[in-house]
Amino acid sequence: MLLKSLKVKDFRQFKGEQTIVFADDSQKNVTVIMGDNGTGKTTLAQAFTWCLYGETDFDDKILLCKATSKDMIPGDTEKVRAELSLTHNGIEYTVISEQLYRKTERGSIDPVGQRKFTIMYKQAGQQEYVKESQLDGRMKEILPPELARYFFFDGERITRMSKRLSQGKGDEFARAVRSLLGLDAFTAAIDHLRKTVKDYDKQYDVNSDSHIADYNQQISMLDTEIARLDDLLARLDLEETPVAEKIDELQALIEKNKMSSGLAEKKKKLIARRNALVEQKSRNIGALLSVFKQAPSYFAKRMMRDSLQLLKDANKTEKSVPFVNAQTIRHLIERGRCICGSKVCNGNDAFIELTNLYNYVPPKSIGDSIIDFCDKCKEKVRNSESMFSDFEAKYADVCAFDTDYTEVLQEISDIEKQLLGMDDVGKLQADLMRYQTHRRRLQSDRVSLNGDKRVKETDRDRAETERDKLTLKDENNRRVMIYKAYAQYMYDSLRELYAEQEKLIREQLESTVNAIFHDILGEGFSLTLSEKYDVQVVLNESGGSSETSTAQNISIIFAFIAGVIQMARKSQGDDSGLLVSEPYPLVMDAPLSSFDKTRIQTVCDVLPKIAEQVIVFIKDADGEIAEEYLADCIGKRLTFNVANGSKIETYVS
Amino acid sequence: MLFQGQYWFNGTHADRVKRLTAEFDGKHKLFSYNHEVYQLAPIVGFLYKRKADPNRENGSDTSIFAEQMSNYKDIFQFNYQLIMLLDAYNSTDFDTRVDKAFRIYGTEQAIPDEDLYEAYVRGGVDVLYEKLIEPSISPEDYTKNLYEFMEDFELRYGQNADEILDLCRLAMD
Numbered sequence: 117m118l119l120k121s122l123k124v125k126d127f128r129q130f131k132g133e134q135t136i137v138f139a140d141d142s143q144k145n146v147t148v149i150m151g152d153n154g155t156g157k158t159t160l161a162q163a164f165t166w167c168l169y170g171e172t173d174f175d176d177k178i179l180l181c182k183a184t185s186k187d188m189i190p191g192d193t194e195k196v197r198a199e200l201s202l203t204h205n206g207i208e209y210t211v212i213s214e215q216l217y218r219k220t221e222r223g224s225i226d227p228v229g230q231r232k233f234t235i236m237y238k239q240a241g242q243q244e245y246v247k248e249s250q251l252d253g254r255m256k257e258i259l260p261p262e263l264a265r266y267f268f269f270d271g272e273r274i275t276r277m278s279k280r281l282s283q284g285k286g287d288e289f290a291r292a293v294r295s296l297l298g299l300d301a302f303t304a305a306i307d308h309l310r311k312t313v314k315d316y317d318k319q320y321d322v323n324s325d326s327h328i329a330d331y332n333q334q335i336s337m338l339d340t341e342i343a344r345l346d347d348l349l350a351r352l353d354l355e356e357t358p359v360a361e362k363i364d365e366l367q368a369l370i371e372k373n374k375m376s377s378g379l380a381e382k383k384k385k386l387i388a389r390r391n392a393l394v395e396q397k398s399r400n401i402g403a404l405l406s407v408f409k410q411a412p413s414y415f416a417k418r419m420m421r422d423s424l425q426l427l428k429d430a431n432k433t434e435k436s437v438p439f440v441n442a443q444t445i446r447h448l449i450e451r452g453r454c455i456c457g458s459k460v461c462n463g464n465d466a467f468i469e470l471t472n473l474y475n476y477v478p479p480k481s482i483g484d485s486i487i488d489f490c491d492k493c494k495e496k497v498r499n500s501e502s503m504f505s506d507f508e509a510k511y512a513d514v515c516a517f518d519t520d521y522t523e524v525l526q527e528i529s530d531i532e533k534q535l536l537g538m539d540d541v542g543k544l545q546a547d548l549m550r551y552q553t554h555r556r557r558l559q560s561d562r563v564s565l566n567g568d569k570r571v572k573e574t575d576r577d578r579a580e581t582e583r584d585k586l587t588l589k590d591e592n593n594r595r596v597m598i599y600k601a602y603a604q605y606m607y608d609s610l611r612e613l614y615a616e617q618e619k620l621i622r623e624q625l626e627s628t629v630n631a632i633f634h635d636i637l638g639e640g641f642s643l644t645l646s647e648k649y650d651v652q653v654v655l656n657e658s659g660g661s662s663e664t665s666t667a668q669n670i671s672i673i674f675a676f677i678a679g680v681i682q683m684a685r686k687s688q689g690d691d692s693g694l695l696v697s698e699p700y701p702l703v704m705d706a707p708l709s710s711f712d713k714t715r716i717q718t719v720c721d722v723l724p725k726i727a728e729q730v731i732v733f734i735k736d737a738d739g740e741i742a743e744e745y746l747a748d749c750i751g752k753r754l755t756f757n758v759a760n761g762s763k764i765e766t767y768v769s
Numbered sequence: 770m771l772f773q774g775q776y777w778f779n780g781t782h783a784d785r786v787k788r789l790t791a792e793f794d795g796k797h798k799l800f801s802y803n804h805e806v807y808q809l810a811p812i813v814g815f816l817y818k819r820k821a822d823p824n825r826e827n828g829s830d831t832s833i834f835a836e837q838m839s840n841y842k843d844i845f846q847f848n849y850q851l852i853m854l855l856d857a858y859n860s861t862d863f864d865t866r867v868d869k870a871f872r873i874y875g876t877e878q879a880i881p882d883e884d885l886y887e888a889y890v891r892g893g894v895d896v897l898y899e900k901l902i903e904p905s906i907s908p909e910d911y912t913k914n915l916y917e918f919m920e921d922f923e924l925r926y927g928q929n930a931d932e933i934l935d936l937c938r939l940a941m942d
Contacts, residue, residue, distance in 0.1 A: 398796060401794070401796075401797050401912060402797060404912060404915075405797055405798070405799065408799070408915065408919075409805070411809050412808040412809045412812060412844060412848070415809060415812045415813060415816070415922065415926075416812050416847075416848065416851060417926070417928040417930070417933060418816065418926040418928050419812065419815070419816070419851040419852075419855055420851065420928075421928055421932060421933045421936060422854075422855055423851055423855060424933065424936035424937060424939075425936055426855075426863055427854070427867075428939050430863055430867070482867070482871040482872060485871040486871065489850055489870075489871070490937045491937075493936075493937050494937045496847075497930045497933045497934055498930070498934075500930075501930045504919065504923050504927070507916070507919055508916075511912070511916045514912055518909075
């Protein structure tokens, strides 16, 4: 199949009718379409699939150009159209898809009816239409939809698919490879023969011996049972695959995050240290404030000194009799006897002495109060003697905290930065154990199902042997048996041949893909392909599996697509008749800037050689690179331009 | 009579006393009780030459219970005596000041002196608030400002204890 042109009308951002003619010259077979992100490269790749199969990946299923629908008035209708001209098997085809849209009274755009699908072709200069009932069949013949996706790529698909391949999920790819390389004919023949063998079972004449019917029924029941067990086993496989993937993923994560448990432990200690420091600071503040409680005495020191100085200067600390006041003296006079025992009577010496004392005792004298005041001064000064130095020391303790605390906080923050993006190993370990338990359960289920299956198979084989013995007795049945044996022989031979061919193709594919892969990425890596077409990237020196990088992923998919197409082209010329194939175009996003210069050179060399026709989308920025490396092969150059910076109008120039 | 019965701070001074006795970091207080403020404020007011009139702004008030007033009366009285002895501004004659400090306390005659003392208490509350609370934003600021206040005081009024003890001895000889 070669693409001639694509004509789109009001398809998404392609306003009005726009035509893209593709290069189909055998030498200059490359069409370069340039446009920055958002200009419509992905849309164009989707236009192919919509035109051919009515399918798009867009979230918004309305395909009508927004710029066009804006100009419509309610009740207006507009048609979206995609017309792809191509040649297949020497016949020129035109495939057309059309969808009508109407603007409602509310201003929304609604589709009117279904997509109209037409295939036309030229035969003997005459334009013919493929009948409606044969449309799907013919489309499958030109390019089956399940294969189309391997020829129409946008950048996102390339990344997604290469990731699946590098994760060892090549099942889908295996189907594509078998179809592309013509192995489908084999599988169809094998399926047919399997059915034929079964059909012969029904042709036995059961009337010759009633037991034959019994055995047939028994065999049929056992076959159903075996099929049911196979189905259960297949389901187990399906269930086990993601579990096994999860286990691998978790084991890799645990390995990667081993360091995090050490860091987490260190962080725990630092947090304990931080908390201890906070506690200590709190205690230090408490101690500082406790010293501050002496403040009234400390603050009063200056006033005490000034007061005492004044009192001293004024000689106010006159003589006094401690603890004796006027009442004491009055009491002694009234009693008539002094403390010393002398008699006190009016006018005697003792009386005169005591009367003089009135001047030296309170309330007339304040000597006691002053003495009391001095005592208090003494006590307060002594209590607060070291207050300021104590206070300074405690404050130093409080401040010392800041340095330690900042250091600890910094360390915690550093660890947190390191831990960022790492997972908690404990949690991962718990998850791993859960998945491992699940897998063990599935494995034990499989063992048990396989056991059941073996029992049923033995029963069925025994019943078949018994039935065959009985059928031999009847001539008619003997003939059926011979036919069946032929069919069985054909079936077995074809399966064997298929297995050989398939192995050969797989090996060829592996070496072809590897050759291309080496061209792109150098000899350092190789790809290995398992029976299930699972891909592994192997480091050549050590032989161990290596983690794949983005450039590697893109290279894998390039190498695969290129390899398959190259083989398909080769097989077309084969006369063996077994492998029938048709060359296909390759329409893909070429993220040239993902590669370094030498690889760009290789990609640009490889692409035009492997496919008869290459249509590549590149960013404007990659334009010069493409010109530099692809110039000799470029047959057409196109640019997608957005109108007035709008994202809803693109024009092809 | 001063220092007897429940004591009330009112208006802005009540608010400031509340702030001075509030937790500044969720755990610690600069002054644990109102009576601690009352012990220090008159000294600070006198030394920083700050007096303040009473007010009843915001209708705010806070008090010291009579029992606590009684428990710490000796300290309050000592502060009163210091101020009376040193208040040369209101009374230049030292003999009169000695009488105010030791003789006429608690009499009718002492009422103007008590008013003066109260003015110093309020002035002291204002100074403590301005030095310790007003400039503080983070919990760390409170201890830092307290230290700076102490340091400033030590520079201004720092005293050698021996000198005072000598004076005590001389005064009592």
